[in-house]
Amino acid sequence: SGTLNSERVIETFFDHREAILKTAKALVEDTKTLVAGAASSQEQLASAAQAAVRTITKLAEVVKLGAASLGADDGEAQVMLINSVKDVALALNNLINVTKSASGKNIDDPEMQKLKESAKVMVTNVTSLLRTVKSVEDEAQRGTNALEATIESIAQELRIFNNGQIPTNQTTPEELIRVTKQITIATAKAVAAGQSCRQDDIIAAANLGRKTVSDFLLICKSSAYINDDKALQQRTLDSGRLCIKYYKELLETIHILIQKSSNETKQKLLNYSRMIAQSTQELVQCAKQLKGADLIDPDDPTYIAENELFNAAQSIESAAKKLSVLKPRRKPKEIDENLNFDEQILEAAKSIMNAAGALINAATSAQKELASQGKLSTKSTLEEDGQWSQGLISAARYVASACHVLCDAANGLVQGYGTEEKLISSAKQVSSNTAALLVACKVKADFMSQSMARLQTAGNAVKRATDALVRSAQRAVEMQQEDKYFEVSMRVVPGIAQEIKCKEAILTKERELDEARNRLKAIRLAKYGHSEQDSNEST
Structure with missing residues (x-):
């Protein structure tokens, strides 16, 4: 949250308080000299501006030290202090620019009015800083002063918003939708603070509101001009302005509640909350018109699912590239059982990667078909879409992850440090996760659609490829078993000892098998919330 840690624990804010007040008062004197410099020579004006810059730099340093002395446990007060000095710095920067423009102008010139x-804004912000500094040690007034500073900051932000200047940077309608959600969160926090009237709640709401409004107005203005439709531009600007006007009035109502609480005033909080919600809905409609049919909501479950499928496809492609490095690339072909074992393993693994990549592409097509049919937006609630997309996302991630594990297992076996058992288990995991992905895709699908047919075909291809790899690996295991020679003693005592040792080995392996099954069961309970069927294929 931007908190600062105190460098010396023994320091208190009181140690820095006087330095902050003294530097702030010096800045006021520099401001007077700067304003007077508008009627003086350019040299005097430049000298006054440099002096003011030096003072604001010093002020920022002493405020930073004071904020650090509060410690990280008092983060909201730190933010309040930093915001106050930031307001002063911005006001000074604007004052210097305006003074340059007004230099040498007649008293009746519009620049002199600016x-x-x-200068008035500068004085207001310095006064606000002084109040904030004095209230830091008075917790009963912290929230009130933070609220007043935020209300004044919003008023200044609105003046900048209304200056008629077209921004040079442009943002997207998606960003506009995002900030409407942020203002909704800030509104809810402000209403809760108004209901409780606790100083801690109020200062937190004020700090959040200040940052949110600044981002909101900046993005609203810059996104309005991405479309050449003048009427739409004006509608977007008006909606944004109205939204922040209501939010400012909401904060002013909270300020009244702090002084004198009443049910009638508290009811106004809910009224303003509803009006802000209406204006944000209007802005969302503007955003859709600004972008047209291609608008993407970053929080849309279908968009998230599609993006995750794309990431899974890239991940599988990356795993396939790792495999291709192990052996020179060959043209796509059926697995030749006459190849040596290492070549069979690599060819089978590559076939699985290709099939898994095709599966992800088919799942993406199926997901897009559902979205185009409206099954993910109009016929379902957002919560249902969210659950569906999370299931699809999880399944896609598991497929991609299993492909990477398979790639590593194949690499380890070919390099001589892996085992056939791990390779078999990895291949079966790809097959199992593929089945889960198919189920996730079929939840809302039309079983007769072409995309679902392609998806099923791709799933079958993955299963065939994994079965082929498992057969190759199992054949290698069987060959190793056949090659093993067991020497059996025909003498009584050594023969009994051999039998006991074999039984001991069997019991040890059975115990290890039980432990492995229990671990697998625990993993599945943690992952799914219930145990999967302990089939031989899974183990």
Whole structure:
């Protein structure tokens, strides 16, 4: 949250308080000299500006030290202090620019009027900083002062928003939708603070509101101009302005509640909350028109699912590339059982990667078909879509992850440090996760659609490829078993000892098998919330 840690534990804010107040008062004097410099020579104006910059730099340093002395446990007060000095710095920067423009102008010139307004804002922000500094040690007033500072900051942000200047940077309608959600969160936090009237809640709501409004107005204005439709531009700007106007009035209502609480005033909080919600809905409609049919909501479950499928496809492609490095690439072909064992393993693994990649592509097509048919937006609730997309995302991730594990297992076996058992288990895991992905895709699908037919075909291809790899690996295991020679003693005592040793080995392996099954059961309970069927294929 931008908190600062105190470098010396023995320091308190009181140790820095006087330095902050003294530097702030010096800045006020520099401001007076700067404003007077508008009627002086350019040299005097430049000198006054440099002096003011030096003072604001010093002020920022002493405020930072004061904020650090509060410690990380008082983060909201730290944010309040930093925001206050930031407001002063921005006001000074604007004042210097306006003073340059007004230099040498007649007293009746519009630039001189701008200078007066800018100087007034500067004085207001310095006064707000002084109040904030004095209230840091008075917790009963912290929230109130933070609220007042935020209300004034919003008023200044609105003046900048209304200056008629077209921004040079443009943002996307998706960003506009995102900030409407942020203002909704800030509104809910403000309403809760108004209901409780606790100073801690109020300062947290004020700090959040200040940042949210600043981002909101900036993005609203910059996104309005991505479309050449003048009426749409104005509608977007008006909706954004109205939304923040309501939010500012909401904070002003909270300020009244702090002084004198009443049920009638508390009811106004809910009224403003509803009006803000209406204006944000209007902005969302504007965002859709700004972008047109191609608008993407970053929080849309279908978009998230599609993006995750794309990531899974890239992940599988990456695993396939790792496999291709182990042996020179060959043209796609059926697995030749006359190849040596290592070549069979690599060819089978590559076949699985290709089939898994095709499966992810087919799942993406199926997901897009569902979205185009409206089955993920109009006929289902957002919660249902979210559950469906999370299931699809999870399944796609498991397929991609299993492909990487398979790739590593194949590599280990070919390099001589892996085992056939791990390779078999990895291949079966790919097959199992593929089945889960098919189920996730079929939840809302039309079973007769072409995309679902392609998806089923791709799933079958993965199963065939994994079966082929398992057969190759099992054949190698069987060959190793056949090659083993067991020497059996025909003498009584050594023969009994051999038998006991074999039984001991059997019991040890059975115990290890039981432990492995229990671990697998625990993993499945943690992953799915219930145990999967302990089939021989899975183990």
